[in-house]
Amino acid sequence: MDHMHLMTVFVAVGEQESFAAASRSLNLSPAAITRAVAALEEKLGAQLLQRTTRHVRLTEAGQRYLDDCRSILASIEEANDAVAGGDTTPKGKLNITASVLFGKVFVTPCIVQYLKEYPEVDIAAYFLDRPVNLIEEGMDVAVRLGHLSDSSMKALRVGRMRRVLCASPEYLARHGVPQHPSDLERHSIIAASHLAPRVEWKFGLGEDSLTVRLKPRLTITSIDSAIRAAVDGLGICRLLSYQMAEELADGRLRIILPEYEEEPWPVHILHRESKYGSSKVRKFIDLLAQQLRAHPHLN
Numbered sequence: 060m061d062h063m064h065l066m067t068v069f070v071a072v073g074e075q076e077s078f079a080a081a082s083r084s085l086n087l088s089p090a091a092i093t094r095a096v097a098a099l100e101e102k103l104g105a106q107l108l109q110r111t112t113r114h115v116r117l118t119e120a121g122q123r124y125l126d127d128c129r130s131i132l133a134s135i136e137e138a139n140d141a142v143a144g145g146d147t148t149p150k151g152k153l154n155i156t157a158s159v160l161f162g163k164v165f166v167t168p169c170i171v172q173y174l175k176e177y178p179e180v181d182i183a184a185y186f187l188d189r190p191v192n193l194i195e196e197g198m199d200v201a202v203r204l205g206h207l208s209d210s211s212m213k214a215l216r217v218g219r220m221r222r223v224l225c226a227s228p229e230y231l232a233r234h235g236v237p238q239h240p241s242d243l244e245r246h247s248i249i250a251a252s253h254l255a256p257r258v259e260w261k262f263g264l265g266e267d268s269l270t271v272r273l274k275p276r277l278t279i280t281s282i283d284s285a286i287r288a289a290v291d292g293l294g295i296c297r298l299l300s301y302q303m304a305e306e307l308a309d310g311r312l313r314i315i316l317p318e319y320e321e322e323p324w325p326v327h328i329l330h331r332e333s334k335y336g337s338s339k340v341r342k343f344i345d346l347l348a349q350q351l352r353a354h355p356h357l358n
Contacts, residue, residue, distance in 0.1 A: 062102075063135070066128045068095035069107060073125040074197060076115045122195075129197055136337055149339035150179035156193075157202040160282055160302055162186035165354065166202060169347045180339055193331055199340050200347070201329040204299070212329040217348050218357030219323040221300040225312040229292040237295070240271045240319055247294030250275035251285035260297055262319040286312075299324070301356040326357055 071081035082089045100107050107121035157166045170182055193201055237243055240262045250258045261270045276294055279285050286303050289296040290311045306312040328344055351357055
């Protein structure tokens with residue numbers, strides 16, 4: 060069998076961890092899928108998948124080979140696009156990731172517009188509040204908030220956002236408005252973060268920065284729930300400005316201590332390093348960058 064075909068089948072099985080799902084996605088019979096994987100393992104002399112009656116799992120060698128196959132197949136597609144002049148109609152599948160709320164507010168409208176414009180593309184969007192490794196998890200495009208540490212990706216800066224303290228007018232009327240970060244120790248704190256007995260909030264820039272260690276009254280992993288608690292007057296919360304844009308606009312929340320804010324967080328679009336530019340990836344990045352750069356909450 061053609062080696063590129065074998066790799067394509069293996070990637071479909073490995074990503075979906077299912078022979079049946081790969082059969083449906085590639086429009087091949089289950090027997091053809093099984094034969095292709097067996098032929099590839101025989102050709103390589105290595106077991107790529109562990110099969111049971113209920114599950115399919117990648118072996119360690121299979122995970123490494125899956126990453127390599129994704130890269131090779133993407134390079135072939137991108138090389139074909141480049142030879143065709145880069146103006147071919149986007150087609151195929153795009154995997155995109157962003158944080159949950161950012162994906163809902165900013166990325167989903169771009170996805171909908173893109174899919175309407177390019178009917179031959181399918182998109183899988185993974186909105187997760189955890190770091191996603193683009194290569195290991197097969198992502199084509201990611202949106203990252205904050206300073207970057209991964210230099211192996213191409214990054215396009217498209218905006219910035221503030222990290223702000225907020226509280227309801229009702230809470231501030233009852234407890235007063237803090238004038239300095241140290242005043243927060245006397246206030247009810249809502250921490251939108253992983254459960255921990257204390258939080259450390261950093262304020263200011265450079266040599267003038269300071270860190271305040273606080274014991275939250277409420278620690279909660281849901282940003283929406285933290286906003287609700289702040290709106291209901293429980294205390295002071297610290298969030299990214301876009302996360303509570305509606306509440307700030309209609310006066311249900313007020314920003315406090317703006318003069319002590321950290322440096323704004325950058326917003327980047329990330330994609331995998333490549334010699335060529337895949338038409339479907341490039342056009343999506345162009346659309347997303349245009350939309351994010353024009354959004355008032357990111358600039």
